[in-house]
Amino acid sequence: MDDTDFATHLNFSLGPFHIGPTVLTTWLLMLCIGLLAWLGTRRLSVDAPSRFQTLLEGVVATMEAAIASVVQDDARTLLPFVGTLWLCIVAANLVGLVPGLGSPTADLSETAALAFLVFLAVHWFGFRKNGWRYFRHYLSPSPILLPFHLLNEISRTIALAMRLFGNMMSLELAALLMLLVAGLLAPVPLLLLHIVEALVQAYIFGMLTLIYIAGALQTQKQSREAAHE
Numbered sequence: 677m678d679d680t681d682f683a684t685h686l687n688f689s690l691g692p693f694h695i696g697p698t699v700l701t702t703w704l705l706m707l708c709i710g711l712l713a714w715l716g717t718r719r720l721s722v723d724a725p726s727r728f729q730t731l732l733e734g735v736v737a738t739m740e741a742a743i744a745s746v747v748q749d750d751a752r753t754l755l756p757f758v759g760t761l762w763l764c765i766v767a768a769n770l771v772g773l774v775p776g777l778g779s780p781t782a783d784l785s786e787t788a789a790l791a792f793l794v795f796l797a798v799h800w801f802g803f804r805k806n807g808w809r810y811f812r813h814y815l816s817p818s819p820i821l822l823p824f825h826l827l828n829e830i831s832r833t834i835a836l837a838m839r840l841f842g843n844m845m846s847l848e849l850a851a852l853l854m855l856l857v858a859g860l861l862a863p864v865p866l867l868l869l870h871i872v873e874a875l876v877q878a879y880i881f882g883m884l885t886l887i888y889i890a891g892a893l894q895t896q897k898q899s900r901e902a903a904h905e
Contacts (some may be wrong), residue, residue, distance in 0.1 A: 698783040705767045705780070709760075746886040747893065750801075754889060757797055762882045765790070765840070769874030772848055773867065781877075782844040784837065791837035794885045795829070802892035810892070832888070840881050847873050 716732040725733070739759045744751035765781060772779035780786040802810040814825045847870060 698780045701780050747890045765878035779844050782848050784841045787837040787841040791833050795833045798888045843877050
């Protein structure tokens with residue numbers, strides 16, 4: 677069974693909704709990540725941690741350090757969202773290495789959904805910390821600039837989705853072309869390239885998310901300082 681035949685078996689309708697390979701693969705990845713998290717945390721030990729617990733703690737500590745390098749004061753608050761985002765994108769990028777499956781992030785609908793989540797998260801964290809004052813920066817320094825602020829929000833969200841989609845789609849197309857030209861001599865280098873690119877793209881997406889959130893929080897901090905002066 678080739679990749680196309682396998683993909684056709686992952687298409688079905690649930691009432692008015694069409695469920696395709698991208699959605700099913702994403703659900704499967706979410707289930708696997710949740711299961712691994714449960715297995716790694718159901719028997720926590722301080723005195724004699726297992727190797728798996730040590731690995732998970734190392735991953736969490738690394739992500740928290742990366743978040744703290746951008747938003748130091750709110751690293752613990754942002755860790756659940758940004759950390760989960762990183763893990764999901766890494767898994768989605770790497771699943772393309774499984775024969776018969778494609779990376780969900782090579783589908784624009786997937787990356788658009790992720791970018792929309794980031795869009796909501798930026799405003800949620802800003803509103804959560806500052807209340808209704810958060811929206812004042814859209815009218816600063818003049819209400820005339822409101823359309824430009826809104827346009828900036830929309831354009832960067834679209835760019836975030838297109839960047840991840842374009843990189844992962846081009847990577848899969850390049851891998852397919854190399855396999856057609858070089859045959860069995862190409863897989864090992866392509867495998868390494870795919871792994872590196874998957875990690876890099878997930879890191880970039882997460883860091884851009886952090887920068888957007890940090891920008892929202894910093895804007896409000898500057899507004900409060902200006903109000904006191």
